[in-house]
Amino acid sequence: MLFREGDKMRYCPLVEQGELQAFRHTYKGDDKVFEQFVRGEWVALAAVFMEHGSFPMNIRALSAGQAILIPRETLHQFCLQRPTLALQLLGNLSQKLYSTINQIDWLTSSSAGERLADYLLRLHRxxxxTQPNAQVRLPLNRGQLGIRAETLSRMMTEWLRQGYITCRASxxxxxxxxxLRALAAQAQRPL
Structure with missing residues (x-):
């Protein structure tokens, strides 16, 4: 665990290599994943500008990697001194907000099959x-899909039978x- 929910945010990580994940623990003890960060992405950027100055979620590494830790106060000063940078960061935050709204819309209006296809394609991208051809490694926590285990099992069995996928271990x-692209696109909102 790199940062825990509520930790003071002294630095804002900018991912150089690897993959980080933002999550919270549910009341049932599960992990609820909110976002994954890859190269070139700021981790918890919105929290840099929040009054409480704390990490709003837990942050963990999903793979070995590196991040640049930029002091929170330095980002504040850069934004005051360089309006262009402030506008770029604001644009980044706005895009994240727009993506989150679209994801909520997608999750509430798509079928289980559309969500599974989209999830597998995002993993592939x-x-x-790290993975050859069109092979993906499933993470340990698959609860992000909002699909009951029985439904997921039925879909995977059907897709195996149809030849859309093959499985071996994880x-x-x-x-x-x-x-999969056609199925995932059915409920997608164009930009």
């Missing part, structure tokens, strides 16, 4: 550097990317 090979 984020793991292209790896899934996406055999029909066109089908």
């Amino acid at each position: 984020s793991q292209q550097d 790896y899934i090979t996406l055999c029909n990317l066109d089908y």
Whole structure:
């Protein structure tokens, strides 16, 4: 665990390599994942400008990597001295907010199959550097999908039978990317 929810935010990480994840513990003891950060992304940037100055979620590394730790106060000073930087950071935050709104809309209006296809394609995009072909490594926590275990099992069995995917241990090979893209796109909102 790199940072815990409520820790004072002295630094804002900017990911150089690897992958970080923001999550909270639920009352039932599970982890609820909110976001994953890859190269070039700021981690918890909004918290830099919040009055409480604390991490709003737990942050952990999903893989070995590096991040630049920029002091929170330095970011404040840069924004005051360089309005262009402030506007870029504001644009970044606005894009994150827009993406979050679209994701909520997507989760509440899409089918389980559309969500699973989208999830597998996002994993594929984020793991292209580490996994050959169209193979993805499933993370330990699959609760992000909002799909009951029985429904997920039925869909995976059907997709295996249809030849859309193959499975081996915690790896899934996406055999029909066109089908998965078409399915995931059905409930997507264009920009």
